[in-house]
Amino acid sequence: MFVTTESINLNWLVELINEYSDLTRRAANESNKQYPELHKRPDAPAVASALNQGELIEAANRLLAVFAASQDPQAVAEQLNRLLAHGEPRLTAVVNDGVERCYLIDPSRSPLVVASALVLLDFVETNGIERLGCCAANNCADVFIDHSQRRNKTYCSQTCQTRERVARHRRSKP
Numbered sequence: 001m002f003v004t005t006e007s008i009n010l011n012w013l014v015e016l017i018n019e020y021s022d023l024t025r026r027a028a029n030e031s032n033k034q035y036p037e038l039h040k041r042p043d044a045p046a047v048a049s050a051l052n053q054g055e056l057i058e059a060a061n062r063l064l065a066v067f068a069a070s071q072d073p074q075a076v077a078e079q080l081n082r083l084l085a086h087g088e089p090r091l092t093a094v095v096n097d098g099v100e101r102c103y104l105i106d107p108s109r110s111p112l113v114v115a116s117a118l119v120l121l122d123f124v125e126t127n128g129i130e131r132l133g134c135c136a137a138n139n140c141a142d143v144f145i146d147h148s149q150r151r152n153k154t155y156c157s158q159t160c161q162t163r164e165r166v167a168r169h170r171r172s173k174p
């Protein structure tokens with residue numbers, strides 16, 4: 001199975017982690033919520049299409065660990081190495097439009113997790129680990145990619161930001 005680092009959409013990956021990981025679902029009190037069929041969407045990577053719910057949950061739990069470690073470069077590297085070691089992707093040259101870099105991943109060894117780890121490694125190498133984050137709001141553990149210019153995003157969404165502001169305001173009242 002060949003995977004390029006462009007073959008996994010980061011926004012899709014973030015959604016997978018937030019919708020499927022045990023931690024994010026528990027934090028949002030959504031443990032019993034139905035799992036959306038993200039792997040069947042057009043923006044889903046090909047490596048995800050054949051996975052069942054249990055495999056998607058496992059992948060989300062594993063990948064969340066990289067975001068959870070994002071305060072510490074050493075921890076991020078360790079988490080990525082742990083995921084990469086699982087599949088031992090092999091760097092390969094393939095001919096597409098021209099000669100391109102590609103990774104060969106054994107389909108029986110969590111290719112979604114391994115390919116995602118490659119994508120995340122590529123991303124943090126280019127953009128820095130401070131671009132990965134976990135929501136600071138109560139009742140939310142969602143992960144996010146910080147696209148803000150000041151790299152200071154604290155909450156996963158406007159909803160969480162507003163909710164926290166309201167809660168802070170209430171707490172400050174005598």
Ligand SMILES: [Zn+2]
Binds near residue numbers: 157
């Ligand atoms: Zn949030």
